[in-house]
Amino acid sequence: MFSQIALGTMEQGLMYAIMVLGVYLTYRILDYADLSVDGSFTLGAATATSMIVGGTDPWLATGMAFIAGTLAGLFTGILHTKFKITPLLSGILTMTALYSINLRVMGRANISLLGSRTVFTDFAKLPFMEEYGVFVLCLISVVCLGSVIYFFLQTELGLALRATGDNELMIRSLGVNTDLMKILGLSLSNGLVAFAGSYVAQKVQFADASMGIGMIIAGLASVIIGEVLIGTSSIGRAILAVICGGVIYRVIIAVVLQLGLEATDLKLITAFIVIIALVSPNIRRSLSSLLKGVQGKEAQ
Amino acid sequence: MLNVREILKTFNLGTINQKIALNKLSLELFPNDFVTVIGSNGAGKSTLLNAIAGNFFVDSGKIAIENADITRLPAHKRADMISRVFQDPLSGTAASMTIEENLIMAYRRGKTRRLRPAIGAKERDIFRAKLEKLGLGLENRLTHRVSLLSGGQRQALTLLMATLQKPKLLLLDEHTAALDPKTAEKVLELTCNVTEQEHLTTLMITHNLDHALTFGNRTIMMHEGRVILDIKGTERNNMTISNLLQMFEKASGAHMNTDRMILA
Numbered sequence: 057m058f059s060q061i062a063l064g065t066m067e068q069g070l071m072y073a074i075m076v077l078g079v080y081l082t083y084r085i086l087d088y089a090d091l092s093v094d095g096s097f098t099l100g101a102a103t104a105t106s107m108i109v110g111g112t113d114p115w116l117a118t119g120m121a122f123i124a125g126t127l128a129g130l131f132t133g134i135l136h137t138k139f140k141i142t143p144l145l146s147g148i149l150t151m152t153a154l155y156s157i158n159l160r161v162m163g164r165a166n167i168s169l170l171g172s173r174t175v176f177t178d179f180a181k182l183p184f185m186e187e188y189g190v191f192v193l194c195l196i197s198v199v200c201l202g203s204v205i206y207f208f209l210q211t212e213l214g215l216a217l218r219a220t221g222d223n224e225l226m227i228r229s230l231g232v233n234t235d236l237m238k239i240l241g242l243s244l245s246n247g248l249v250a251f252a253g254s255y256v257a258q259k260v261q262f263a264d265a266s267m268g269i270g271m272i273i274a275g276l277a278s279v280i281i282g283e284v285l286i287g288t289s290s291i292g293r294a295i296l297a298v299i300c301g302g303v304i305y306r307v308i309i310a311v312v313l314q315l316g317l318e319a320t321d322l323k324l325i326t327a328f329i330v331i332i333a334l335v336s337p338n339i340r341r342s343l344s345s346l347l348k349g350v351q352g353k354e355a356q
Numbered sequence: 357m358l359n360v361r362e363i364l365k366t367f368n369l370g371t372i373n374q375k376i377a378l379n380k381l382s383l384e385l386f387p388n389d390f391v392t393v394i395g396s397n398g399a400g401k402s403t404l405l406n407a408i409a410g411n412f413f414v415d416s417g418k419i420a421i422e423n424a425d426i427t428r429l430p431a432h433k434r435a436d437m438i439s440r441v442f443q444d445p446l447s448g449t450a451a452s453m454t455i456e457e458n459l460i461m462a463y464r465r466g467k468t469r470r471l472r473p474a475i476g477a478k479e480r481d482i483f484r485a486k487l488e489k490l491g492l493g494l495e496n497r498l499t500h501r502v503s504l505l506s507g508g509q510r511q512a513l514t515l516l517m518a519t520l521q522k523p524k525l526l527l528l529d530e531h532t533a534a535l536d537p538k539t540a541e542k543v544l545e546l547t548c549n550v551t552e553q554e555h556l557t558t559l560m561i562t563h564n565l566d567h568a569l570t571f572g573n574r575t576i577m578m579h580e581g582r583v584i585l586d587i588k589g590t591e592r593n594n595m596t597i598s599n600l601l602q603m604f605e606k607a608s609g610a611h612m613n614t615d616r617m618i619l620a
Contacts, residue, residue, distance in 0.1 A: 212469040215453070215461055222450035225442075229409065230517075231435030231466035 063191060065310040066303065070194035071255045072278070073302030074201055078248030079275030080298040081205070086221040086241040088136075091147030091272050093249050095154025096128040098268035100250025101257035102161040105169055108258070114175045118254045125250025126243040128154060133239030158265050166264040174258035190259060197255070201248065202295050209291050217241050249275075270323045277326050278305040280333040305329075357557050358385035358525055363407060363417030365581075377403040378414065379581035385525070390551055390558045390572030394565060394600075400581040401561045405527045408559070410434045421524055436466025439523035441514050441531040448514030451503040455494060455513065458502055459483045462517030486516055490546065508539030512546060519550045526551065528560040544571065565597045577604060 075097060082090040100121035107117035128150055135146040159165065180189035208214045219227035220237040228234050249271070257263040282301020288294040312325055365378040377400045385391060393401050407414050410431035419427045421437050439462075442448050449458050460474045463482075480498065487495040490512050494505075502510060511531060518526060528547065532540035548571065551558050562568050568575050575592055577585035577600075585603055587595060 207473075208471075210473055210475075211471050212460075212464060212474045213471050215457055215474050216469045218453060218457075219450045219461055222452050223447065226448055226450060227461065228432050229435060229440050230461055230464075231432050232461075232469060233430075233432050 061310065061314075063188075065306050067190045067194055067259065068256075069303030069306035070191070070198050070299075071252055071259060072274070072306055073198050073299045074255065075249045075252035075271065076275050076278040076282075076298050076302035076305075077198075077201060077205060077295070078245040078252070079272065080279050080295070081241055081245040081248070083276060083279060084221075084294070084298075085209070085218055086238060086245075088143050088221070088238065088242070089147070089272075089276075090129075090132060090242060090245060091144060092128055092132045092150035092154070092242075092246055093147075093272040093275060094268045094270070095151040095158065096125045096246040096249045096268070097253040097256075097271045098158045098263075098265060099124050099128055099154055099161070100253030101263040101267055102158045102167075102265075103250070104254030105167045105257050105263035106162050108169060108172050108174065109167055114173055114178060114258065118175055118251065118258070121254035122247045122251040125253075126247035128250070129243035129246030130239060132246070133242040136242075137235035137238055155265065162263060162265065166262065169258065169261040169263070172261070174261070175255075176258055194255065198299055201251075202299055206292055206295050213240075270326060273323070273326050273330055274305065277329045277333065278302040280330065281305055281308075284333070357387045357389065357422060358383070358408070358559075359418075359420040359423075360384070360404075360408065361418045361420075363414040363419065365403060365407060365412070365414050376581055378407060380417065381578075381582055383576070383583055385557055385559065387557055388555050389574055390556075391560070391574045391576060392568040392572045393559060393561045393576055393578060394563070394568045395578035399578040401578050402529055403581075404578070405440070405529050405559065405561065408525070409438055409440055409527060437524040438527060439465060439518040439521075439525075440527040441511070441518050441529065443530040443533050445507040445510040445514070445534055448517065449502045449510050452501060454499050454501055455487075455505075456480065456483055456498040458513065459486075459517060459520065462520045465521045465523075486520065490516060506539075508535050508543065511535060511539075511543050515543060515546055515550065519554060519556065522554055522556070524557065526556045526558045528558065530561050530563060533563060547571075565600055569595055569597070569600070579604070 075093070079090075079093060082088045103124040104114070104117045104121040107120060108114050112120075131153075132146045132150040135141045135149060136143055141149070176190050176193060179193045180186055182189070185192060209218060216227060216232045217237050217240060219230075220232065220234045220241070224234050253268065256267070278301040279298055280301070281304050282297035282299070283294070285304065286293060286297030286300055288297060308329070309322060309325070312322075313319065317325070360381065360383040362380045362382055363378050364376070364380055367373070367375045367377055379400075381400070381404065383404075393404070395401050406412060408419060410426070410429060410433075413428065417427070418425060426434055426437070450461070456475055456479075460479055460483075463479060483498060484495045487498075492509055492512055494509065494513065502513065505513065511534075515531070531547075532543050535543060544567065547560075550556070558572070560572065562571075569592065573592075574586070574588040575595075576583050
């Protein structure tokens, strides 16, 4: 019983870690809080499930989910760079538009994949994969995608992307079209998020129009948890931190559920995790300045 | 070399804050010119540099480099010709990235960014040799993040980045103003060395009248968006700071903010 829950949590954690990698690309690398994530996660799930139900090969459907996600990111990027809409609003606009698009893609509010072929049922047919197939496939996917991102961020293009998030004025004066970099980063990020969405839908054999709600906050919580626990001293470490953050976040959620809280309370808990993480540096600073003030008075 | 013809730039057009920043300004730079630019606050010095670098487009007039018209070229497309060092040491480098990462980005200034590993052993050797010349010990800290460096070190690094890939035109916007006097001297010395060695055409804004007359081969003074004084050769060699101030008052009919100019 316990090992079942533990395995399920790890599987979920690794799937969500892919989504968190996407959030990391925008939130940390580009310094852009992209809210389209909520919509593109569902978009990935909707694309993959409706294609699988329609008879498409599940691996191809998963790839198409990624592409659908990049298109969503492209849209957000164009809204922001070409039409000068603020990052937050661009994301919200895409997210809202995607809600309707997702319903169109699915044709109804939810799709069941019960009994259908998925990437996981395919993978389980390989030798020794019957029991741990989902876990192994998720692990392979996370390691591959994490490495690709790691190497990408060390390429000339990757450096330009990082510099766009760090010092836009400087990298533009070095001849980089920062608008293009932002669009690239947003596309890649939303592609990863949609990819994760398609995995989750195939695992739970179900897609729902509202499954992406609160995903951005879960992503932020995971990024922050990972960074606090593992650190960010180098790009490799930061990527590892982000992946671990995604898994740890799922573990926390599982523990909280085991403690007897309702599944419907999850969003509240997630919001609190992010609030605590965002506020704690401020509190620490004001506490230390308070302490200094006291010491100053004592000195007088 | 650089040909700026009658450029006009008005900020906040049609509002109560309307300001003509560049008033049909014309300026020609010859190859290997090192021109120092002086003028009181709001004279349009930085606006001139921004216009040349392409941070905004001018309302009218023409900017050309070596006969190529760049008036309508966005900033990132001028980058292969123009490099720049800003006043704020923080704005010339990416703090979260390492010294070598910053250098390689500058090394590929104005070139296409490809999907291949950015830094190899060859580039590292070049960077180490160049950093050694700065004499700041940065050659042993290639993989350190730039955020760990002091303001002076960062500005020296920015200067190196600006000249790593020889630009046609180097723009220096009071690049020593935010540094302590000793570091400022050091960065200025580096500036002189590199402009001489590489035969760079340079436009340097300064608030220090002494520097304005000692560095470079030509000095221009700006006021209300125009060039009101342009001296070189013997006229410039015989010029003193008090003469310069007198000429400014005569030419502009206003008093210069002398305290800051002399103390700077």
